[in-house]
Each structure stands twice: as C-alpha cells, then as structure tokens.
Amino acid sequence: MLVTVWFELFERSLRAEEKQNYRNIKGREYFFADFILHHLTVFSAQPQHAKILARLQNIYTLYPLCSVAERREMLEESKRLLEGLRDPREIRKVVAAQVQRQAQAEAASDWRDVPVQFVKGVGPKLGEIFAKVGIGTVGELLHYYPRQHLDFSKCTRIRDLRKGELVTVWGMIHSVSLFSPPAKKQMTIVKVVVRDGTGRLILSFFHQGKQQWIRAQAAQRFPEGAQIILSGTVQWDSYNRSLTLDKPELQILENSEELESLEEQNLIHLARIVPVYPLSEGLNMKWVRRAIKAGLEAFAPKIPEPLPPELLKTLPLPGYAQALSEFHFPSSQESLQAARERLVFQELLLTQLGLQFRRKQRERYESGLVFAPPGELSQAFLKSLPFELTGAQKRVHQEILADLQRSEPMSRLVQGDVGSGKTVVAVLAMLQGVENHYQAALMAPTEILAEQHFHKIFEWLLPLGVQAELLTGSQGARSRREALARLASGEAQIAIGTHALIQEGVEFKRLGLAIIDEQHRFGVKQRALLREKGLNPEILTMTATPIPRTLALTLYGDLDVSILDELPPGRKPVQTQLVKESQRQRVWDLILYEIEAGRQAYVVLPLVEESEKSELKAATSEFEAYQAYFPSLRIGLLHGQMKGQEKDLVMRAFSAHELDILIATTVIEVGVDVPNASVMVIEHAERFGLAQLHQLRGRVGRGSDKAYCLLVTDKLSQIARERLEVFVSTNDGFIIAEHDLRLRGPGEFLGTRQSGLPDLILTNLAEDGELLDLARSSAQTLLQADPELKSRENLQLKQELYRFFRRHLSVLEA
Incomplete structure (x- = not known):
C-alpha cells in the first residue's frame, strides 16, 4: 500500500469516528479500533517508527475499554x-512527549514485557523452546502455573519409609559400585x-557406554562420605531386596558440616513443596x-x-508478588493455599x-427504550391460553416488565429448566414491544427450534391480529x-x-426488542449484530440449559438473572432407568x-452412520x-446431515402422530415439543454429558x-456409572448442572467457548463459590465508588484489567 494512501485511510477513519461521537463504529468488516490495529500491521515501518507504532497499538488495544472522554x-x-510517522524529524519530540505522559501509568507493567530470554x-x-508453550515474556513465564505440587518438605528416616509414599531422605553416601548384567554387556x-543411621537405601542408575567413563562420572557425581538429599516415591527393589526411590530428585549438600538445617540450602527440586509444570517436547x-x-x-x-x-x-490474603512466589515455590501448605x-x-475480581464495567458503560452511554405498561393485547393473550401461568412465570414476567419500563438498557438472562414455560414469557415480552409500536425478534440456534417457536407463536x-414471520437459511x-x-415495511411485527x-x-x-434463545450457542459478535438491526433495541437472553450459579455469575456477571424454577401443574417426573445391553428386550417391550x-417414542444415538x-x-x-x-410400526429417521426441508x-410427521418411533441424533436435543411422546431411549448414554x-x-x-427415559449402556467405568446414577436419581436440572460442572469443568460445560471471556486458569468454579461472591461484591463496591476506575489508588487495577482483557476486548463491546 502506498504511504500516502495509508495516511489518507487513517485520517479518514479518525474523522469518521469523531463524527460518530467516539462510539467505536462498525464498518463492513471491523470495528474502528480493530481496523486501526489491522491498518498498523501494513505500514512500511522503519526502525525509528517502532515506538510510535507501539504506542498506537497500545492506544487501540485499550480503546474499546475507555470512556468517551478518554477516547477523545x-x-x-x-x-x-x-x-511523527509522516516526518521522521518530528519523531523524537512526539515519542518523548507521549512516552512521558504514559510512563507513570505503564511503567508498573514493563516487567511483564521483558523477553524471557533475558531471564538469568x-x-x-x-x-525458543519456551515459545512453543506460549512463553515469550517474563509475565507469561511467571503466570505459567504448576499443575500440581509434590510435598517433599519433611525428612523421613530410612527405617520409617513405606512403599508408595512421597518422601525426602537426608543421609550419607556409604558406597558406590558398578557392574554390567551378563545378558547386557553394553549396560552399566x-x-x-x-x-542415615537407621537403615540403608539402595539407588540404581542405568547407563549405556564405556564403563571407564561412567566410573569417573559416578565418582564425581556421588563422592563417598558426602551428605545427600533425595526426594521421590518409595518402591521395593526386588533385585537388591531393598527399598529404593523411583526416579529420585537428588542433590549433594555442599559444606554440609556447616549446615544446621535444609532451609540453608537453596533447593528447588527436592526437600520442599515442589512445583510440577505441564511440559511439551x-x-x-x-x-x-x-x-x-x-524470574x-x-x-x-x-x-x-x-x-x-x-x-x-479487608482481605486475609497475601500481596500479588508474594502470592506468585508462594504459589510457585511454597514455604508451607498453608502459604500455598493462601497464594x-x-x-x-x-482472576475472578x-x-x-x-x-460490571461493561454494564456501567452501557447504562452510562446508551439509553434504553421506555415501554408503557401492558395493554389489552397482553391481557387478551393471557386469557386465550388454556392454562394458568405458574408463579415463576408471573414473577419473571414482572421482572422483565420492570426492565422495559426503565430508561436504562435491559440486561437480563431468563434461565429455565426443561419444560418450565419460557416461550410464554418470551411472547409476553414481545407483545409488550408490539403494544409500544415496536417490532420484536426471536433468534434461535437451530432451524428445528426456530420452526418450533414459529409454529407455536x-x-x-x-x-390477536399480530403477524409473525419465519427467517431461516433453508427458506425458499x-x-x-x-x-x-x-x-422492512413494519407489516410483520415479530420475526422468528x-x-x-x-x-x-x-x-x-x-x-x-431482540430475544436470543439458547444464547450460549451464539458468539459475542452474533449477539451484537442482532442489536445493530435496531436503534438500541432492548436485549433479552434466554436459555433452557440450567447453569450452575457460579458459572452463571462468571459468564453473565453483568446480567440480572431470572430463574423459572416451577413446572406447569400436571407434569409428572420422568421415570429414568439404567438398562444393560443384555436387557434390550425390556426396552422393546416398553416401546x-x-x-x-x-x-410415541424417541430413540437417540450419538452418530449418524457407523464407522469401522x-x-x-x-x-x-x-x-x-x-x-x-417392528415391521408394522411407522418409524422415521432424523439427523443433522439431512436438509432443512427433509x-x-x-x-x-412425528408431531402429527404420523410416526410411532423417531430414530434421531441429538438434533432433537433442544426445543422439540411433542406432548404425546412418552418414551426416550438413549443409546450409549455414557457418551453424552449430563446436561x-x-x-x-x-x-x-x-x-x-407418565413418561420414561431408558439409558442403554454397556461396560461402564466407575466414573461413568457414578455420573449416570446422579442423572437417574433426580429430575432437577440445576442439581444435574452442578454435578456436570464438577465433572467436566466450565470450558466444556456449555459445549462452546463463545463467551469471549479470558480463561480462568486457576479458578475451580465448582469449589471457589465463596471467592466468587467476594470478588463480585468487591467489584460492585469499587465501580460504585469509581465507575471509570480513574482514582489514583485504582490506576494499577485498571492497568491490570486492560491486560487481563487484552485478547478479549470484544466482550466489553457487546
């Protein structure tokens, strides 16, 4: 790209952003800040441009996080x-002025950016080897956390050793000898x-090569009479008929006669709580x-x-630097836990x-639509229903109405267990929009679910005279x-x-009003695109996947959560049983x-076609x-590889009772509603997650x-059996979700990583609920007192926030 064209594009982009009041406007492919970052990569840079380009990259990395005043x-x-870029003679003045302005704010984080190769x-x-596991700087090195710790901190007498224990032994090298097995002359x-005065320990080390060289190395490595510390797992050596240590860590103590304790040795591999790191080739x-x-x-x-x-x-916790040091090389189990x-x-804070920052910015700079209270249309819809709303539906409906009547943008997630009636709640919200002369849209993740919603709505x-339209990819x-x-004309008030x-x-x-159903199936940008179809429409998100409280607070901490926790009256719990392959006749008899x-009955399998x-x-x-x-029964087949029309x-056909049995894959997992179906057979149930x-x-x-769910399995592991027994024991989706979170972790729980949030490296959401509550309340207190985190005491925290979200800034834009 010509330099003059590059500068013209940059300046034109700045003018467009100014004209739009610093909103980080969306172009055809990029948001403004993302476009500038991309644009900087194609600049024909010279060495003297480096600092200015680095500063510009820093500005537009942080740009989405900043207030309007800061963006200006x-x-x-x-x-x-x-x-400065245009005229090299001005570079020194420009760089000096900008660097001085930012030096104080950014100096604190300079330590993280030092290349790892400069560590002693x-x-x-x-x-180069560290780079293969993503470690390129000191910051990345010190945040390369151990996956576990081995406790070698307490010395054990040899006479007290027990097979299988992790131990540390302090003793003296009594003798060193070499020999070669008769069948393996090349091995020494x-x-x-x-x-140690209480017993003996025999260690064996295997080598290939000339014995003379190995003897000299052994004499140098294991000087007889020297003090030695060993850490490892106790094993029985049947050849020497003695205890030994498996693959021990060891160190010869220097000046051992002058030492009073192990603490005087700077040991990092043994005789302490030792970190164990994930390794690559x-x-x-x-x-x-x-x-x-x-480092x-x-x-x-x-x-x-x-x-x-x-x-x-207010926190009974160590400082950041101390926590990093103690987590890598803890001085005790207590300090490890505190670190x-x-x-x-x-991480959680x-x-x-x-x-919370995202929500505060949204409320500060965006105006919500203020809807009038419900009118005749909503009342007519409620009267037309052949059932009464549950208490939970009435409560959640009122919470949504309160949001729609506020001037701040709505930030609400409706979470309902299977069959809890969230579609009715969604329709009431959409009718509220129609009564206020707005259109409403409901976006679902699959065509089957979208069509199901459309037909019902x-x-x-x-x-009621309200027209709904269906839009799908397979539509003619x-x-x-x-x-x-x-x-486009407004003739249709609702789009599904x-x-x-x-x-x-x-x-x-x-x-x-835009409603996003099963919203965890959509990415941050997809949700933002739906919002852009209107002028600041209200956004309501919904899910029929019960989400554990800790995970919901982590993924949706900026949202108010409404829970539909009642089933409609008359619903009976589904009777669930584990069935072995050998008991298949029971399955067929019940069907x-x-x-x-x-x-009618469903039979669900994990694959479309068998492979060898x-x-x-x-x-x-x-x-x-x-x-x-079943030659006389009407049987259908449904799977994800079929065309939408098929x-x-x-x-x-299944909904109209033109089929008796539907053989399907998990394409029917969400949203399919056939009240006449009473049997669900799940083949290879152990292959499915609990959710x-x-x-x-x-x-x-x-x-x-009465309905039945039969889990057909064979040759279950102990863990798989325990998991399925939890499922059999309860119909409560939230209890099942908590177990699923413990077993699979947050990354896999929802089957997607589309939250856009940074990874929680150390946090275990199944165990760290109290810390999450503390972090949430602390964040709310901080932002209530200082919404922009501008005060002097919060500057370091804001810098840390920038760094934490550095690769995930789009989440703060959504």
Whole structure:
C-alpha cells in the first residue's frame, strides 16, 4: 500500500469516528479500533517508527475499554503521532512527549514485557523452546502455573519409609559400585548405597557406554562420605531386596558440616513443596523450575500491587508478588493455599470488574427504550391460553416488565429448566414491544427450534391480529423476499429465525426488542449484530440449559438473572432407568406397550452412520434394525446431515402422530415439543454429558401421561456409572448442572467457548463459590465508588484489567 494512501485511510477513519461521537463504529468488516490495529500491521515501518507504532497499538488495544472522554484524548494523541510517522524529524519530540505522559501509568507493567530470554539462565536457545508453550515474556513465564505440587518438605528416616509414599531422605553416601548384567554387556548399572543411621537405601542408575567413563562420572557425581538429599516415591527393589526411590530428585549438600538445617540450602527440586509444570517436547522440568525461580528473584521486587490499599486491608490474603512466589515455590501448605486463593480472587475480581464495567458503560452511554405498561393485547393473550401461568412465570414476567419500563438498557438472562414455560414469557415480552409500536425478534440456534417457536407463536398470535414471520437459511427465495419486505415495511411485527436474522439485507422498520434463545450457542459478535438491526433495541437472553450459579455469575456477571424454577401443574417426573445391553428386550417391550396405548417414542444415538473404527450404534443402522423388529410400526429417521426441508417433514410427521418411533441424533436435543411422546431411549448414554442427557429427557413428559427415559449402556467405568446414577436419581436440572460442572469443568460445560471471556486458569468454579461472591461484591463496591476506575489508588487495577482483557476486548463491546 502506498504511504500516502495509508495516511489518507487513517485520517479518514479518525474523522469518521469523531463524527460518530467516539462510539467505536462498525464498518463492513471491523470495528474502528480493530481496523486501526489491522491498518498498523501494513505500514512500511522503519526502525525509528517502532515506538510510535507501539504506542498506537497500545492506544487501540485499550480503546474499546475507555470512556468517551478518554477516547477523545486518544484520537487527539493519534493525530500528533501520525505527524511523527509522516516526518521522521518530528519523531523524537512526539515519542518523548507521549512516552512521558504514559510512563507513570505503564511503567508498573514493563516487567511483564521483558523477553524471557533475558531471564538469568534462559538465553535465546531455551527461549525458543519456551515459545512453543506460549512463553515469550517474563509475565507469561511467571503466570505459567504448576499443575500440581509434590510435598517433599519433611525428612523421613530410612527405617520409617513405606512403599508408595512421597518422601525426602537426608543421609550419607556409604558406597558406590558398578557392574554390567551378563545378558547386557553394553549396560552399566551404578549402585549407590545411602545410610542415615537407621537403615540403608539402595539407588540404581542405568547407563549405556564405556564403563571407564561412567566410573569417573559416578565418582564425581556421588563422592563417598558426602551428605545427600533425595526426594521421590518409595518402591521395593526386588533385585537388591531393598527399598529404593523411583526416579529420585537428588542433590549433594555442599559444606554440609556447616549446615544446621535444609532451609540453608537453596533447593528447588527436592526437600520442599515442589512445583510440577505441564511440559511439551523439548522442555525439561528442571529448566522450567530454574527459569521461574530466577524470574521471581529478579522481578518479584518490581511487581506492583494491583489491588487498591483499602480493598487489600479487608482481605486475609497475601500481596500479588508474594502470592506468585508462594504459589510457585511454597514455604508451607498453608502459604500455598493462601497464594492460590489470592490468585483465584484476582482472576475472578478482574472478570467481574470487566463484566460490571461493561454494564456501567452501557447504562452510562446508551439509553434504553421506555415501554408503557401492558395493554389489552397482553391481557387478551393471557386469557386465550388454556392454562394458568405458574408463579415463576408471573414473577419473571414482572421482572422483565420492570426492565422495559426503565430508561436504562435491559440486561437480563431468563434461565429455565426443561419444560418450565419460557416461550410464554418470551411472547409476553414481545407483545409488550408490539403494544409500544415496536417490532420484536426471536433468534434461535437451530432451524428445528426456530420452526418450533414459529409454529407455536404463530398459532397463539394469529387470533390477536399480530403477524409473525419465519427467517431461516433453508427458506425458499420467494418466501424469504416476501418475509423481508413485510419486516422492512413494519407489516410483520415479530420475526422468528436463526442466524438468518443477522445477515445482510434483513432490515426492520422499528426493532425494539431482540430475544436470543439458547444464547450460549451464539458468539459475542452474533449477539451484537442482532442489536445493530435496531436503534438500541432492548436485549433479552434466554436459555433452557440450567447453569450452575457460579458459572452463571462468571459468564453473565453483568446480567440480572431470572430463574423459572416451577413446572406447569400436571407434569409428572420422568421415570429414568439404567438398562444393560443384555436387557434390550425390556426396552422393546416398553416401546411396544406405550405405542399400543396411543403414544410415541424417541430413540437417540450419538452418530449418524457407523464407522469401522467405532462400535457405537449409528442412527441409520438402528433405523433399519427397528424397521425389521417392528415391521408394522411407522418409524422415521432424523439427523443433522439431512436438509432443512427433509428434517421439517419428519418432525411435522412425528408431531402429527404420523410416526410411532423417531430414530434421531441429538438434533432433537433442544426445543422439540411433542406432548404425546412418552418414551426416550438413549443409546450409549455414557457418551453424552449430563446436561445433554437432561435436555434429551426433557423431550418426553410434556403431556399428562407418565413418561420414561431408558439409558442403554454397556461396560461402564466407575466414573461413568457414578455420573449416570446422579442423572437417574433426580429430575432437577440445576442439581444435574452442578454435578456436570464438577465433572467436566466450565470450558466444556456449555459445549462452546463463545463467551469471549479470558480463561480462568486457576479458578475451580465448582469449589471457589465463596471467592466468587467476594470478588463480585468487591467489584460492585469499587465501580460504585469509581465507575471509570480513574482514582489514583485504582490506576494499577485498571492497568491490570486492560491486560487481563487484552485478547478479549470484544466482550466489553457487546
């Protein structure tokens, strides 16, 4: 790109952002800040440009996090920096002025950016190996946390050693001998006998090569009479008929006659609580320990405390630098626990600050739509329903109405267990929008779910004179054109669809409410695109996946959470049983009994087609097997590889009771509603997560008939059996969700990583609930007193927040 064109594009972008009042505007491909960051990468830079480019990159990395006033200052600074890039003679003045302004704020974090190769003992070669595991700077090195710790801190007498124990032994090298086994002349075994006055320990070390060289090395490595410390796991050596240590860490003590205790030796591999780090090919455990120890010794004194003094006083936790040192090389189990709690608290505090900061910015700079109270349309809809709302539905409806009548933007997540009636709540919210002369949109993650919603809502609203439109990817061109025209003109008041709702060409006349169903299936940018279809429409998010409290607070800490925790009256708990492969006749008998009684059954499998490498039953082969076993029954097949129209035809046939049995994959997991279905058979149930099993079980028991869920399994491991027994024991989705979180962790729980949040490296959400509550309340207190984190005591914390969200800034824009 020509330099003149590059400068013109940059300046034009600055003018556009100024014109839009520093909103971080969205272009065709990028937000403003993202475009500038991309634009900087194509500049033909010279060495003298480095500092200015680095400053510009820093500005636009932080830009989405900043207030409008700060963004205005950043654009003014950018103009001055551009002059420096244009005329090299001005660079020195520009750089000096900008660096001096930022030096105080950013000096504290300079230690993190030092290349790891400059840590004592690392160097360029080891630095390249560290780079393979993502360690390029001192900051990344000191945050490369141990995956576990081994306690070698207490010395054990040899006579007290027990097989299988982790121990540390302090003794004297009594003798060293070498020999080669008769069958392996090329191997030399070095036998070292260690005594401590209470017994002896024999260590064997195996070598290949000339015995003369090995003898000289052994004499140098194990001088007889020297003091030695050993740490490892006690094993029985059947050859020497003696106790030994398996792969011991060892160190010869220097000047041992002058030592009074082990603490006087600077030991990092043994005789202490030892860190164990994850390794990749080419990376040695001792190298990692030495590098981190050297990094801590050099840089820990330079690490500033990010927490404000007042907050730190209220916490019974160590400072940041001390916590880092103690977590890597703890002086005791108590200090290790305190260090972990401090680092976990900081992770959670920064997450909560980011989410609360996002909400504060949204409330400060965005105006919500103020809806009038419910009118005749909502009342007519409630009267038309053949059932009464549950207490939970009434409560959540009132919470949503209160949000819609406030001037601040709505920030609410409705969380309902399977069958709790969140669709009715969504319709009441949409009717509230229609009564206020706005349009409403409901976006679902799959076509089946979108179509299910559409058919139900269309049927409910047609008598009320409210027109709903369906938009999906598989829709015909003519049908799509007509639907788009009705939405653009305002003739259609409600749109229901999939990702098709956020595609180019979809325009609303006056979108005032957007509802995102199963919102964890959508990414941050997809949710933002739906918001952009209107002028600051209210956003309501919903999920039928019960989410544990700690995970909900972490993912959705900026949202108010409403919980639908009551099932409609008349619903009976689904009877759930574990069934072995050998008991298959019971499964077929139950299916036949229920079908003869006029009901229907699902059979769910994890695969579409069988492969040679897998013994799992596939939907296609099971479909053929059921046709052979039940020749007189009407059986359908449904899986994700079918075209949308084919899937729709099968689901319509099953819903209309034109099919008795539906063989399916997990495409029916969410949203399929056939009240007449009373049997759910899940093949290879051990292959599904608990949350997924709960969703599948929720497809039956939706009517007044008794329903059954049969989990067909074979050869279960102990862990798999315990997991499925939890599922069998309860129908409560929130109890199941807590167990699922403990077993699988937050990363896998929702089956997606689309939250956009930084990873929680040390936090265990199943165990750290108290720290999460403390972090959440601390974040709220801090932002209540200082919404922009501008005060002097909060500057370090704000810098830490920037760094924490550095690679995840889009989450703060959503």
